Amino acid sequence: MAPDPGRTRLRAALRAVLGVGAAVTSSYLVGHTLPGAIVGGLAALLALFTVADAGVRAQAVTTVLLPVVGAPVLALATALHTVPWARDAAFLAVVGAGVYARRWGARGNALGIFAFMAFFMAQFLRAVPGQLPALYAAMATGLIASAAVRFGAWCYERRQPPPVVLTPPGGRGLARVTTRQAVQATLACAFALGAGQLVSQQRWYWAVVTAWWIFVNTSSRGETLVRGFRRVLGTVTGIVAGLVVAVPLNGAPVPTLALVAACVFGIFYAAPVSYSWMMFAVTSMAGLLYGLLGVLTPDLLVLRLTETGVGALGAALAVALVLPVTTHATTDAWIRRTLHAVRDATVAAGSAQPLHPHIARLDLLLGRVRLTLAPLVHPLSPLRARKARARRVLALLDDCARQVRGLAGAVAEHAAGHDEVLVAACARVETAVLRLLAPHEAADAAHHPAGAPAVDHPALVHLHGLEAALRELHAPLNAAPRPALAA
Structure with a gap:
């Protein structure tokens, strides 16, 4: 039911089904066994899911590099199969290195995930x-x-502009979010590994993989805790589906493969908008694969749920006790970047430059703000005042994005890029942004009196609305003390 502008999610999901289906079919055609076909299908799924570089050429390079990191890790895992203590230590080293690699952006993230998997x-x-x-x-x-x-x-993608890719926050040492997360994820997986082996000496790795994936695409304590809750929720519903569907099928090839294809579609279609639904699809697919391998039982599904709970607990303890990155600090940083994107779009409008790249970046940043604010607007959040402020901030930022989109259309249609009145209105918006980002500098900025938008310039209507939304943002953003961050 979530909006899907340009049918982006639909196309990605259909292509994933085609790509994974082609991988499994090719594996069978060249004579691979069932485990080999599973490896080929999972490799294809990971390549399609994790490779997210800006531009087709960069995506192709990252895809080529996947086996470069995956092959030695696979060899290491098999070589240590009979030496549990060394295997466990190597697994944790792969976890730490995989998370740390996210400092190098989309390519590092994809290679780190592939190595872990x-x-x-x-x-x-x-x-x-x-x-x-x-x-x-x-x-x-x-x-x-x-x-x-x-x-x-x-x-x-060849017929579209390259996607905008957000770089992770910088810093040095433990001030860098990716470094903190590497430490947190390693300790969380260490807890999950130890506790998971107490639960089961055979399926302990489900606890580790739960702790690992909870840290993917999160950057604060609140995000990670919400992700853990949603993972458990998706796993519970997926296990129910497994009991109702996968267990009775008992690995029957044709219906099982058809349902696996449906799960692949669900993973890609739900991932951008709902982690719980994505985990429902992942858990259902895992049950179906166990059915193909001939080891699926109700007890196994219950064990999967227990191991998932262990992994989620490990992640929660790590983010709460080890080098915590607060939701407040992370949200502040992403809101600042969003406001910078609004200012950049306004500058482009005033100088008759294309606004489409700025709109794409603004939409991506707004998605990141929603993710960081998810813990505050969650229905179970007891902080009513902060929930209300967070919802107000989201509503006003959405309004800013709508005004920027309208501004782009108005400027393009009326070719008013060099109009003096338009330039003055853009300057007022820049000042409004500056008041939010750096109040002391804004006090010294030139004052541009606000006025009613002229009827014959539709672009001014959107600039006036944008200025009003930015003024209203001042109250919720300054309702509580915020940490000092570099602009």
Whole structure:
């Protein structure tokens, strides 16, 4: 039911089904076993899901690099299969390195996830060194098949401008969010690994993978806690679906594969808007894969839920007790970046430059603000005053985005880029943004008196609305003390 502008999610989900289906089919055609087909399908799914560079060329380079990091990790996992203490230590090292790699943006994030999942796949399939050649061939088959779909058969990105990719916050040492998260994720996975093995010596890795994925695309304590809650919720509903559907099927190939395809579609279609629904699809797919392997039982699904709870608990303890990054500080930083994007769009309008790149960046930043504010606007949040302020901030920022989109259309239609009245109105908006970002500098800025928008300049209507929304933002953003951050 969530909006899908340009059918972006629909196209991504359909292409994922095609790419993963091509990978599994190719694996069978070249003679891989069922475990090999699973490796090929998961490799294809990860390549399509995690590679998010700006531009097709950069995406192709990252896809080529996936097996470069995945192959040695897979070899390490199989080599340590019979040495539990060394295997566990290596797994935690992969966790830390994978999270730390996010400091290098989209490519580092994709390579870190693929390395982690390569180690996980070895545990899932209980792979040993003798299976490495077949697993390598299956991984290569899956990546080639998915790349043929993504960059050949259905490369819709070539007809669109490159996507905007947000770089992670900077800093040095423990001031960098990715460094803190690397420490947090490693400790969370260490807790999940130890507690998970107390629950089950065979399926402990589900606790580790839960703790790991909770940290993906989060940057604060509140985000991580909400992600953990939603993961457990999605897992519970997915297990119910497994009991109702996967267990009775008992691995029947044709209906099971059809439902796996539906789960792949659900993962990609839901991921941008609902983590709970995505986890429902992931958990359902895992149950179906266990059915294909012939090991699915109701007890196994209950064990999966228990291990998920252990992993979520590990993540919650880590973000609460170890180098916590507060929701308030993270939200402040993303709101600042959003306001900078509003100012940049206004400057572009005043100088007759295209606004579309600024609108794309603004939409992406607004999505990040919604993610960071999710803990405050969550229905279970007891902080009513902060919830009300957060909702007000989101409403006003959404209003800013609507005004910027309207401004882009008005400027393009009326070609009013160099109009003196328009330029003066843009300057007033810049001053309003400056008052929010740096009040002391805004006090010294030139004063531009506000006035009613002229009827013959539709662009001024949007600039006037934008200025009003920015003035209203001052109250909720300054209702509580905010940390001093560099603009």
